[in-house]
Amino acid sequence: MKLSNWGKYPLIEADIITARSVQGIREYLDDLGFCISRGLGRCYGDSSLSKNIVSMLKLDRFISFDEEGGVLTCEAGVSLQTILDLFIPRGWFLSVTPGTKFITVGGAIASDVHGKNHHKDGCFSEHLLSIDIMLYNGKIIKCSREENKDLFLATCGGMGLTGIILNASFKLKKIETAYLNQEIIQCKNIDVIMEKFEESKDYTYSVAWIDCLKKGDNTGRSILILGEFAKKEAIPKNPLRIKNKFKLNILFEFPGFFLNKFTVELFNELYYKKNKSAKSIIDYDAFFYPLDSIHNWNRIYGKRGFTQYQFVIPKEASKEGLKKILTKISGRKMGSFLAVLKLFGKSNENPLSFPMEGYTLALDFPISNQVLWFLNELDKIVLDYGGRLYLAKDVRMSKNMFVNSYSQYQKFLEIKNKYDPYKKFQSLQSRRLMF
Amino acid sequence: MSDFTLYTIALLGYCVLAFLRFCVILLLASCLLLLLDIIIVAKFFRRGVNCMSWLLVLGAKSDIARATARRFAIAGFNIYLAARNSDFLDIEIKDLEVRYKIKAMSLEFDVLKTETHKEFYDSIKEKPFAVLCAVGYLGDQRLAEKDFNEAKKIIDTNYTGCVSILNIIADDFEKRGYGYIIGISSVAGDRGRKMNCFYGSSKSAFSAYLSGLRNRLFQKNVRVMTVKPGFVRTKMTEGREIPDLLTAEPEEVASDIFNAYIKHRDILYTKWYWRYIMFIVIHLPEFIFKRMNL
Secondary structure: OEEOOOOOOOOEEOEEEEOOOHHHHHHHHHHOOOEEEEOOOOOOOOOOOOOEEEEOOOOOOEEEEEOOOOEEEEEOOOEHHHHHHHHOOOOEEEOOOOOOOOOEHHHHHHOOOOOOOHHHHOOHHHHEEEEEEEOOOOOEEEEEOOOOHHHHHHHOOOOOOOOEEEEEEEEEEEOOOOEEEEEEEEEOOHHHHHHHHHHOOOOOEEEEEEEOOOOHHHOOEEEEEEEEEOOHHHOOOOOOOOOOOOOEEOOOOOOHHHOOHHHHHHHHHHHHHHOOOEEEEEEHHHHHOHHHHEEOHHHHHOOOOEEEEEEEEEHHHHHHHHHHHHHHHHHHOOOOOOOEEEEEOOOOOOOOOOOOOEEEEEEEEEOOHHHHHHHHHHHHHHHHOOOEEOHHHOOOOOHHHHHHHOOOHHHHHHHHHHHOOOOOEOOHHHHHHOO | OOHHHHHHHHHHHHHHHHHHHHHHHHHHHHHHHHHHHHHHHHHHHHHOOOOOOEEEEEOOOOHHHHHHHHHHHHOOOEEEEEEOOHHHHHHHHHHHHHHHOOOEEEEEOOOOOHHHHHHHHHHOOOOOOEEEEOOOOOOOHHHHHHOHHHHHHHHHHHHHHHHHHHHHHHHHHHHHOOEEEEEEOOHHHOOOOHHHHHHHHHHHHHHHHHHHHHHHHHHHOEEEEEEEEOEEOOHHHOOOOOOHHHEEOHHHHHHHHHHHHHOOOOEEEEOOOHHHHHHHHHHOOHHHHOOOOO
16 A cells, blocks of 8 residues: 655555554564554654554544543544544643644654643653553553653654554643633744743743744744633633634645745745734634644645654754754745744653754755755754754654764663564664664 | 528527526525535434433444444444454443443344344343444455355345344334334445455345335334445455545444434435445446446
């Protein structure tokens, strides 16, 4: 079966097996050579691609929910969308959610996803209590911060390379309404936006959209979006229900020339003009998942696919590093129309977790030879300033870059060798970066 | 300009006008139907279902059964899941309870052991309002051609066993004067093909049985629905090359079944355009059909 992840690159031939029970997975593991587990395939690159793939989508059962503490236990194939649909009406929300709800719990753990509240609440794994994981030999191990801590830490952010995550218990967060008070602040360049980020640390949710085609004084012109869940008083009627909205679906792949520097410039201009500094109340769907309202938006990038380049640079070096990279991008006119800037909080102790204290910038680029060369140049800058790239979005990083930027990589490898000595769990990405 | 040209133009013009009129009528009719659908569905949702209603799912391990049980649970139904090796169903029971805060229960049921069916149905304390028969076994066509045991298993699973249990249930529903029977047949039952003649013929028999049952129970206020899914992405079709455009997800089938249940449809094709595909397939002359490699 031809298969690719969200970035549509690379497109590979793979055998995909749908797991229907724990016993079933055990049998597959005996039969298969190396393999990797896969959920909804929303990582951009080749993290969940391999010759043999175990799809976890049918292991989507809820096991228990504790109404008092908000602890949810479910299988790894449950999607965040399902959780939201079921638990928002009961007054619970995900403690950490990325910019799409079309991912599975297993994927969220394996990529140790972060959200707009990283500076306050950390990554997904910070709210994770325990996981059950199946090792290469079919043995199921329960791990948490108390027992099998090394495996627990390596699995959070471990890109599915330690074993197959079967189920997880994690904490949900109590909410009064499904709506947020949103505040938008226009910032005219990178200095202003960084200042604003520092000032708005008390907001639970913050993220910025940045126009990377602007030069000179306007370099890094951006829109800061801040949010806080609204109180019950603000929404008098049905505070936990939101209206069904029409969802657009992109039915076919756009031609490759559709996205060029003119259309991107036009889009950026309009987007900046449209979002004047203002306060408003919007529902959670529009606040957290604006892109989910366009199904298959990856088709806009055409047949050849695209990649998202997300890096983080430590705080001390952020200003200089970001300026350098933005100048480079605007100089080459390699604009990306979805560029997202965010200030991370402290990093956690998971060896392969991406976030560290500093600024992260995510840029989308259509795949082409120039882009791949260009990204290699950016790699050098990121490495110079002590930064690193997000594995869930990477499709092209060199082994050298990975080894030098992830300082705890050796520790991860030790734990992997301990629990998976025959390298049963391999993805195209792990073969590129680790072996 | 000659008369002939004029006549031609007039004729063409007439045809175009007639066609346009036809389109407009079709459009209006479909709008009307859509509106009707919306009204019925909206009315239903305002009313809600009787929260004490139980749905009995036979063959609960199939993907369509799982999805349909969830769809009905959203609407407030309590669910009985019945299948062989019911220990495996406990996790599904828990899932339904956590998700939808309804009551759910697992029951041991083997469709092939027809002698146990009476006892099975009698053992259910609160009799279900509706029953979904999602039992199905595709079998191995090649093997079945050589080994009658496989052929018999296909026929018994898809037809004999289902008839046995549905008879018992139909009797009970008939006596009490209400109920709803949903049987999952298949488009394969509409015309036999060489690729699946055992599966197809047994499903064909099942469709005929359901149609007869519908006829028998209509006066008694018991509804019977025949569901004919086309390709569905389930365990049954796993590993087979099936065209994306014609393939439904189990969740789509489930919501089609639920909507059809609300609207009291008799025969449901899912996805909807299978009705027209099968219309063509059924009406192909046999002397062409027998030469085809379907």
